[in-house]
Amino acid sequence: MLSKEICATYQAILIEELQPAMGCTEPIAIAYAAALMRDALGELPTAVEISLSGNIIKNVKSVIVPATGGMHGIEAAVAAGIISGRFDLKLELLSILGEDDRISLRSYLKKTPIRVSELKSNCTFDLLVTGRCGENTARVQISGYHTNIVRAECNGKSVIDRYVQKEVLAASTKNAANRSLLTVESIIEFADSVELDELRPYLLRQIKMNMEIAEEGLRNPYGASIGQLLLKDGNVSIKDKARAYAAAGSDARMSGCEYPVCILSESGNQGITASVPVIVYAQESGKSEEELLRALIVADLLTVHQKTGIGCLSAYCGAISAGVGAGAGVCYLEGGRFHEIAHTLVNAVAILSGTICDGAKPSCAAKIAMAVEAGFMGWEMAKSGREFFGGDGIVTKGVENTIRNVGQLARDGMMETDREIIRIMLGKS
Template identity: 55%
Template structure:
């Protein structure tokens, strides 16, 4: 791909937008970010807090430990952490620097200050509204569409930021270009491979070096520590230490740690740390095994990251479709590239793996995400090995249809439209008798 091609600049920008650091599960951190921003505008610790969130935010916040809070969970804990200790300028690392005193202050604030949580009844999948009160003053901050997208800020009735009405269709339909971000509809598998083959490494080196370093750290921590259900270390104990198992186990281990409050940052993909870990660690492990050059690893990570983003574009940031599936299948594509694969190998790997694991549900962020990651990475590897063995799932086999892009479109339709009611039922199940999770 020629550097003057508009797609070249777009693909570089997509990587820079999507591969950013975050500490902790990104939905609780988005709440913390909203809380920190609101407190910054208010200028004081509030004496009352109201927070409204969409169903999918509830689903992805209730069961994960918020880092740097001494083990607190839930929506209330997330917003309190941002209000008391957050630094809004650090965005998704908003609570990465918290003192022991601030942790105690969080506990006291949570006990002494009323925090009223409600579920927003609208059609926006990703929506957070935080309102802080101090005496006769108030501040309202709203984040919609994606984790850092502040669309509205109001103080004492004066509107400071208003992007809510700028493009309502963007907010309600994430298949369209997201407000303020590069249009991901420019992505397709053929062009992604062309870009990976031809891009100047210096244009992608910085974000990929951070991904390699951060995500390897949390993966190793997940193996060494005692986190969640210890899916990663279970794989090592029972299934051996070959490269295939290392790729699966280490990706799962990163999620083990992250879902259970590990205070190490990750480089995310498509708004998710789990997806960022899943799309990178298996490729890194195979690169070590194959002794490929650092440049080849970079190019394989470009493949896996951009294919994961491409898959998620039609599904949306949050849905009932597990994002680990997209990331694990994309990792299989990166692994195929490391072994000399071109368009045919990568396209067949992707279709084969999607046929195996599409439909795994997302029932929120929690320890079992690591198990879903393990299954998805395994499917990505099997999808590649099927192709090498002369096997494939063919058009008409379920949702598989002719051509990789058409199959990707079907997967997007499944995740976004077909599983919409599933999403609602999942949230209902999670909330029945579980009001304390808020």
């Protein structure tokens, strides 16, 4: 039986993780920082400088910033945040922009110098935005994760208390709930036994938001329309439909769709990938709402568990972790428990681990389709009593050991890969 501490922690993790965001989270985090900077300055800045860690640059370079009329890039994200100014909306702050705001945005970009540079930092998620107007200067720094304000000042005086409660600031280097307490076995036991009353609103919001953007991606052309491509032949299986819906959500999100999603591990694509296949599978196979909600808990927490060792941003494609989580969630829906889910996870990880992240962009949808396919294949192998064994590549005996290996590979082993990807993307190779 799980302790009260474990149950409370797992519940807190889900509540912290399942937050809404409109648009790819890296440009939105830039916009959020810029809106905070404008507020700290007290007026519209006439010159802006922004320094960002390489991983943020990578994830902003090719993706459309939502509500900007199709604009790309760091400068557009900065300006959009300044024009919005609604830092109180956090990762949904661009949702209020209308056509008049887009006119103001284009005008602001033409007349305001915005200087961009790479921030050399030991943290993969780190950004510092500075704004000036006349004699006044304001700075805001976000580090560690997308809404973690570690610095806010005006004319050298800290104003961080305006934006961060003191008890939150004391733990600002990480989310409050301890993710190191996650284990595969405990996650399954938690999903089996937790009272759903408190989590139900968050999980239902995840279902609503993530299915809405998936359906939008299937209705209209976005990116390379991978989701539509997967359904073009008509006679498709439940698994094909699950892959297609997940890919379609990313098609739309990466191409500037203004629908919000429920994120996971600070990522909209990971939120879509972990949840949508489970939702589609449950709906198509006639599962009850309670069965679906408990399966989503498994998929969500297993995704977070894998990502805890990897870190927020790296050269390792986060959709792989989420696709593995989705496969485990479907396995749970069909009655699988620790033995089957552990083998599903290990099998799926062995198939696609090492897939690189080369930034947020339309091809993420295709990677998501393949990640979900790996999750399903891992489950099919487990159902058939087939498995990859310890010593097969990075697979080690014991599911927790294999998860640790993936974390080590992504966090430490792929550091130089990450640097080279960024050099190539910036034309410095």
